[in-house]
Every structure is written in structure tokens, then in C-alpha cells.
Amino acid sequence: MAGFPYFPHTEADVQSMLDRIGVKKVEDLYADVPKEFVKKGAYALPDAMSEPEVRAWMNGLAGMNARLKVFVGAGAYDHYTPSVIPYITSRSEFLTAYTPYQCEISQGTLRYIFEYQSMVCELTGMDISNASLYDGPTAAAEAMKMAVACTKKKTRVLLSQGLLPHVIKVVETYAKFHGVEIGYVPVMDGQTCPNCLKAELAKGDVAGLIAPEINRYGIVEDHTGFADALHAAKALLVEYCDPSTLAVIKSPAEWGADIAVGDGQSLGIPLCFGGPYVGFMGVKKEYMRKMPGRIVGQTTDKDGKRAYVLTLQAREQHIKREKATSNICSNESLMALWVTVYLSLMGPEGLREVNRISCDGAHYLKDALMATGQFEDPFPGKPFLKEFVLKPKKFPGMMQKRLEEAGYFAALDTEEGYVSFCVTEQRTKEEIDGLVQIVKEG
């Protein structure tokens, strides 16, 4: 049989190893497995491919996917990825390392996680960040659990109905099995309704509220008074945010949040059909020991050199088992590096500029679409950045089809019968004009 590039064993190697072990053949090493469980016959798998064949096959599959100009956000944003990022994150010293258990030979990973934590705290204004969670929706689910853990004996968590649908669905799933009751605060006049929040709080037993800084309609919400109302009821405010936009809109800390969560995807991570992304979480200092996930801290080594280690591990599953704050183990470390390199390159001014271009482009698109006369504005005058929804006057199916044929992914249907649009700094004026032209013709 021909060799295989990932198996270095020669026949002579195998024989000498078997001799040393004292068995005749490799099968003897499975002698303890009941015979009925040893698979007989071939596995129903394809024949092995060579590398050129794998490459060609995968290129073929990639080619079966549409390549469209993306004018949709809804939790995944087509922001620009600087060339430096994949170059750095492909360095195998980062890529092929495990969780930094042996800190003396993992200072690279530990340092970038420390930088990442610092940047999450900077953007959100929170005191403490962990080393990352899976994605935004699971970060929200962890915040839901944390709110319950921090407010002992309370079992109800409120969700704003302005949260993106996939965030709500994941939090509901976790809540169902974790034994948490979910209450809902509706959106009125384009934003999470403060009076409805107060009414829910008056019912009692509320551990916290998860509300979006920018809601599913793209509207930047005003959370004035939310923190006070929640804190008066001994409940926590959890702000769900798009970290890219925090360069220009009020930070969770400025709204008085106890926990900030969201998805780091908007910080230069490719769309990639939904993952890998990276969930982030920032909390107030008093909740540090209730936080899920890895945390990196600074210390010194025996010679007094600055050093970084995994710390506060008494919260974690490998120490506390069923009493841990969460079951999370592997998180999204490499994607945290991705975000850290992105924010290093962009700096404060670059991030503001991304927001300016996206926001100006989105307003330009919305004005042009409204001028076609084919839409109503369900939320006139409401502040937005890169994303907005419109109500089509007629069934949008044909328009969406023609947009796709012309190379656009735009006008995504929402649950409420709107269509949503998003503009990032990657979209050009020509693309926008082209999109509007197709809508006009439809």
C-alpha cells in the first residue's frame, strides 16, 4: 500500500514497536474490545483522495456558492479584513498550539489574550473581560446564566424583543434547560420599551435584562434610565452590542451596564457562513468571580520578569466540575487574536472611520431607496448607523430575485415583513447606485 503523508510509520517501525510491546500484530492491542464491537467490513466512506484531488474537489464546492456583494447584516457584517490578520493568525506557533496550560512556552498566546481583554474592556468600558466565548448569542446565554447566579434565588430573565432573532433563540434554548424563565420586553416606537420594562420589573423575580444597543431594526437605542430601574429591582443590565459601533455610540459602561456581551465578528472576521466568530464578555469588577471562561492575568516569574498566566481558575470546570461558573473549555482563542490584530491596526481613528463610511453609505442607500417610492419607512427619524429596515409596498420576492441575479445579497426578509439592508465600508457608491437602479426597475 502507498504511504500516507500524515503517518510516518514504516513497516519496520511498526514491527519493532510491536516487538517492544510484546504483541504480534496491531490488532492484538484491541484484544480487550469485545469482538462483537469490532467493526467488520469496510466503512461507508469515499476512497482516499490525493492532495491535488482534494484541492480540486473543494474548489468545485466553493464554486457552487454564489459570490454576491453583501448588503445584509443581521448579526454578521461584511467589514474589511486587513491583509495582516490572516498572515499573523496563520503563524503555526499560534495556530497549532493548545490552550496555554504550560505558560512558560505559551507567553505568545497569553500575551495576546491579555491584550484582547484590555481591548474588550476599552471598547465596552467594563472592568474585566474573559478570554472569549463561542459567539455573540452564546455570550448572551452565558450572561443570562450569570445574571441568575449573581442575583441569588431569582429565576426570571428579561429579553428585549429588539434583540436579533438568533440571539433570542439561543438564549431561550439555554434557559429552557437551565431552568430559567424568560420574560419579554417589547419594542415600541422602534426601541425597547422603558415602561414595559418597569411593568415587568414590578412583577418581581427578575434577575436581569438583556437589551441591544442597536436593535434588529438597526436603530441605536436610548437606554436612559434602564440601569437605574434594574438596579432598584436588584437586577442586572446586560447590554448586547456590536463592538465595531462602540467607537461612536455610548459604551455599555456609559449606560450603566453590569455585563456587556456581543459578537466580535464585526471586528474584521470574515462572514464564513456564520463561523468561527468570537463571543466577548465584559463585566463589572464585583462579578469577576462569577464570570465564565478563561481569564489571563499578569504576574512575574521567579526572576521578576513580567509574565502572563491563566488565572482565577477556581471558577472553571477542570477544578470545580459541576460547581463551575460554566462548562466552557475551548473557546475562540485564535479569533480573539484576529480581533486583537484588527483593533491594533485600526486604532481609535480607523474604527471611527469605518463607522463614518458605513453610516454615511447606509444613509445614502436609504435615501435613494425611499426616493424610488417603493418603500415605507417604518421608523422615520430614528437614529441608525450601518443597518436599517424598510417596509416594501409590494411583495419583495421578485425584487430580491433580480438583486441576486445582478450579484447583490440585499433586502433580507424579516419576521415583521420588513426588508433589511446593511452597508459597510466595503460597499462602493457604484454598487449602491447599481442596487438602487435594480430596485427602481422592479
Place this chain on the structure above:
Amino acid sequence: MKYYDKLIFELSKEGRTGYSLPANRFPAAPELPVALRREASLDLPEVSEVDVVRHYTNLSQMNFGVDTGFYPLGSCTMKYNPKVNEEVAALPGFTGLHPLMHAGLTKGALKVYQEMNKALAAITGMEAFTFDPCAGAHGELTGLMIMRQYHMMRGDLKRTKVIVPDSAHGTNPASAAVCGLEIVEVKSLENGRVDVEALKPLLDETVAGMMMTNPNTLGLFETQIKEITELVHGIGGLMYYDGANMNPLMGVVRPGDMGFDIMHLNLHKTFSTPHGGGGPGSGPVGVAAHLVDCLPDIRVSGFHGNFGVILRAYAYILMLGKQNLKKVGQYSVLSANYIKECLKDAYKLPIEGVCKHEFVFDGLINDGAHDDVHGATTLDVAKRLLDFGFHAPTIYFPLLFHQALMIEPTETESKETIDAFIDVMHKIAEEAAEDPRILQEAPHNAPIKRPDETAAARNPILKFKDAQ
């Protein structure tokens, strides 16, 4: 490895930029209302592109990965990560796909999921997989949700307990707790296997199921698995297979055939995708035919799981094909047994006999303790290994032994590499016997010496501004 002592924030200089954005050709949008605007400062680094590239390159050089050298970290399956996987996962036809694009626009991506579903079903004997979970522990949680969903759908609401062996990965009880289940621990026998007699009295109609990994965390095959699954099924419970230890069974034994109903796989272990310093992973969950109806209501991640990781695993499966699958299991077991036999003269082997992909020593036979000198511990052995260019094994796990040293070589290491490791382990044992302080002061030539972890926890410095 060279010590490099900078944080990116310390390279910052006001006015320096590292980005390149198109000119803004749009009219200015109306300003946000003042009440919604950020007023806080935003102290991100201001650095050039060159600064960034050099900084992170320097950081990377303080890191050890599989591409650097042998990484025998038990239960982590640190096999080689093929480069063609990286290449195909970076194809723009995949990376440019928005997760909300409908099926007609994403035919290639959906075909990847279908083919992966078929392949993993064939490898494990399960019926269908969900690819939403983003890591192994996430898969466990999802699998337990499915377990509870199954009972709930049958109107059987009294099943609130899950049985977990005392040798289980820490994520097992933690996942069960997140899923709202009460954990009941079952003890192991002297021979490292689940004590079936101790299991029997724990089984009643309040048990939702049992979590097991087979081979277990000692690398030992649970020889009474058939009896265990029959007992648990007999009281209406389900069997969960923790796929962290699937590697030795690749191409040889299928969890579905052993009677497991639900399982997860770690694509970042068994299916060669890189660990990335702690993720992204992927933990698809497979179920037997009678549980397929429980899948749809359970949504545990935003979109379709970690597609980029799934692509890499798919490329690996294509390379393996049916011809090479069995060699994964066999060579991983061969290498583990070889190391065990070669080193048991210097390290305590608590349970004799054939192991699977990994095994556990309980520290040094001669730790060098005499008179006023303390003996070398497992931690000391681990730290000394770093000096010789090897990653350390998993230490102090499983909890069944005080000095656990858990070694997993995987199938991708050559005999030469393994022999070099064995030589170094013998040398370290000799050093310990002669002068344990050599080990206790190790590492001697890593970028840093041992850090003060107590100070890190007592006075937490968790961000740059805390350190200033």
C-alpha cells in the same frame, strides 16, 4: 525561544495609523443625538502596520505548537494539522458566504454539511449530526439537551439525574449542571473501569442517562460497556458518548455499535483541525435514529456552527478515505503502548495491561526524595520536559491519582520522535534520582521561569490599564 517584553499598547504613538480605508464618497449622514454618542475615551493602540507585524511575530516566537514539536498532551489529541485544510478553508467561495443566504445561494456549503453528516455517521454508527456546537463542551451540553428533550417529548419529566464516572473529563459534570441535571458520580474499580456493581443501585426512573468516554480518561477500554448500556437502557435512560477519546477507535469500533444513543466529536482533536491556542473548535453531536426528532428545537449557536472548522475536518476525511481511517486508530494505540512499555521502568504505571491512545503514569518511581530534599513531582517533570523541546503531558488529571501524568502521542509522530521523547523522559528520571532540584527549578531555558500564580490570583491584573 526568546523573551520579548512588549504589549501592543506600549508601542503606541499618537497620530500613527495602521489601517487603509477607501475615501468616504458619501454625503455626511445626520449626526447621532448627543445622548447616544460615546463620550468615553477610546485608548486603542496607535501603531503602524510594521509595528503590528513585528510585535505579533515576536509574540509567536514565545509559543510552542504542534508544528514546533512533539505535543503529548493527554486527552487533547494533538495530531498534526494538515496544511491543505487551511488552504481550502480560506477559499473566498466559502469565506465570503453570509450565514443568512438561502439554500439556493449556498449549494456548495450545504453539500459540505451533507457529506460531513454522511461521513461522521459512517465513522460513528450514529444516524444524524448537528454541527451547531462550537467546541467539545458545547457538544456535551447540546447532547444533554437532546437527552432531556427526548424524555420531555415522551412526557417523562422525572428524569433529572445523569450518571458520570469519577474519571470523567471535568466538562462532563459542568455541562450537566448547565443543562439543569443533577450529577450522580459512579466510582471506578481498581482496574480503572466503571464499577458496574456500584452503578446498579444508582439506576432508577429518575435517571435521564449516563455519560461515558470509552476508552476512558485512563486510556482503558471499558470492557463491560455492553452490560452498562443494557443496564442504563433497561431503566429507560440514554447513553452519552464523550467523543474526546474517539481517536483510538477510528476505523475500528463505532460508538453507535456499542449502544450509545448520543455523542459528540471534537473535530479539533480527532479530525485534525488546529486548536488555535484554545479554539475555534467544533463539537458536532450525533444521535441514533430514535432521537433525530429531538434535534430541531435545540439551537445552541448563532448560525451553522464553526463552518470554517468543519471545512478543515472535511478535507481531512477526504484525504483519509476508507483506506486510511483504520490506521488513525491503530497507530495512535501502537504509539501509546510503545511509550508506556518503554517508560514504565522509570514511572509508576498504576494499571498494567494494554492501553488505547493514551495512558496515565502516577509520577516518578524514584523522585529523589532523601533526608531534607523533597522529591520531584509530576509538575517538575512537566516543566523539565520544556527544556528539551517537548510539550508536557496533561498533568494532575484524571483525579484518581495524585501525580497523574497523562501521555497521548497520536498517530502522526514518527518512531524517531517518540524515541527521543522516551530518552528525555529517562534522562529526567535519572536527574530526579540524583538531584531533584534540577527538575524543581525547571524550566531553565524557556522565555520565562515559573510564574507567581498565587500573586496573579490574589491581586488580579487583567488588563493593560490595571498594570499601569
